[in-house]
Amino acid sequence: MKNEYIPYPAIIESVREEGPETETFRIVFEDEGMMEGFGYQPGQFVQVSLLGVGEAPISIASSPHHRGFIELTIRGMGKLTRAINRLESGDKIYIRGPYGNIFPFEGVKGRDMYFIAGGIGLAPLKSMIDLVLARREEFGRVVLLYGARTPSGLCFKEEIKVWRELEGMEVRLIADIPEGGWTGRTGVVTELWEEAEPWRGGVAYICGPPTMMKCVVEKLIRTGFNKEDIYLTLERQMKCGIGKCGHCSIGGKFVCIDGPVFSAAGANIEKWGR
Numbered sequence: 001m002k003n004e005y006i007p008y009p010a011i012i013e014s015v016r017e018e019g020p021e022t023e024t025f026r027i028v029f030e031d032e033g034m035m036e037g038f039g040y041q042p043g044q045f046v047q048v049s050l051l052g053v054g055e056a057p058i059s060i061a062s063s064p065h066h067r068g069f070i071e072l073t074i075r076g077m078g079k080l081t082r083a084i085n086r087l088e089s090g091d092k093i094y095i096r097g098p099y100g101n102i103f104p105f106e107g108v109k110g111r112d113m114y115f116i117a118g119g120i121g122l123a124p125l126k127s128m129i130d131l132v133l134a135r136r137e138e139f140g141r142v143v144l145l146y147g148a149r150t151p152s153g154l155c156f157k158e159e160i161k162v163w164r165e166l167e168g169m170e171v172r173l174i175a176d177i178p179e180g181g182w183t184g185r186t187g188v189v190t191e192l193w194e195e196a197e198p199w200r201g202g203v204a205y206i207c208g209p210p211t212m213m214k215c216v217v218e219k220l221i222r223t224g225f226n227k228e229d230i231y232l233t234l235e236r237q238m239k240c241g242i243g244k245c246g247h248c249s250i251g252g253k254f255v256c257i258d259g260p261v262f263s264a265a266g267a268n269i270e271k272w273g274r
């Protein structure tokens with residue numbers, strides 16, 4: 001039986017800069033069989049470690065329909081994530097997982113899909129967006145509302161360029177603080193609502209800082225969304241990642257096994273403050 005605590009060695013195949021202190025790493029397990037057998041779904045995360053430095057949960061940003069690698073987008077927040085962001089192609093890291101639950105997919109076919117993200121929060125949603133776009137005919141309209149503190153803090157600029165050209169996909173961006181050359185909207189992500197086409201009872205997927213998610217959920221509910229149709233991915237500090245240590249407990253639930261994906265009907269919004 002697989003020991004869930006054992007991290008497996010993996011090699012960084014390529015590194016792409018996303019913005020300040022933010023990189024996307026394409027990673028392959030050293031063991032080819034391990035890579036082939038590595039199955040995951042959008043919403044899940046892995047525990048990433050560097051020997052002698054530490055371990056952290058990171059969402060899988062790639063989509064499972066791309067086989068043979070996984071992609072992780074990491075923002076340097078502290079000791080470990082900054083150390084990872086200094087790594088280059090060919091360097092080794094360790095990975096265990098995947099862990100956590102998943103975004104609903106099969107049960108939402110045929111519906112309009114709304115993705116609402118703040119900053120690095122687009123990473124877990126990107127996995128889902130890619131999968132939905134790969135099976136485009138099975139879904140309704142796809143809308144992305146995405147904000148960051150500054151324009152350079154917006155991740156996945158290459159993908160966004162492609163998404164903007166796709167028929168049936170609407171992408172709206174906003175930055176709190178404009179930087180040189182930014183001609184887009186200035187403000188917070190909830191302001192993008194008024195511009196977007198009217199909601200038609202779709203499903204919403206949200207990830208970002210807790211305050212942003214709280215505002216978005218409240219706005220969606222006021223707009224007439226059912227709480228059951230709003231999904232959030234929560235990020236808490238973790239240790240074991242497998243429901244043993246209690247470190248990620250929030251409102252009586254463990255984010256690592258009961259989440260990180262919660263519906264707004266089940267998430268206890270009042271307890272989101274860190």
Ligand SMILES: Cc1cc2nc3c(=O)[nH]c(=O)nc-3n(C[C@H](O)[C@H](O)[C@H](O)COP(=O)(O)OP(=O)(O)OC[C@H]3O[C@@H](n4cnc5c(N)ncnc54)[C@H](O)[C@@H]3O)c2cc1C
Binds near residue numbers: 059075079234236
């Ligand atoms: C399920 C899940 C998925 C995640 N996915 C991603 C991802 O795709 N990309 C990414 O860059 N990060 C992601 N994170 C956050 C990432 O795990 C933390 O940034 C990381 O643990 C920080 O470790 P560190 O040793 O570098 O920093 P530390 O030295 O541990 O902390 C540096 C600072 O960041 C704060 N911090 C630590 N963890 C978090 C957290 N979870 N949320 C907010 N503040 C925190 C600390 O309080 C401290 O102020 C995810 C977290 C979870 C729980």
Ligand code: FES
Binds near residue numbers: 239240242243
């Ligand atoms: S991280 Fe240990 S119980 Fe969730």
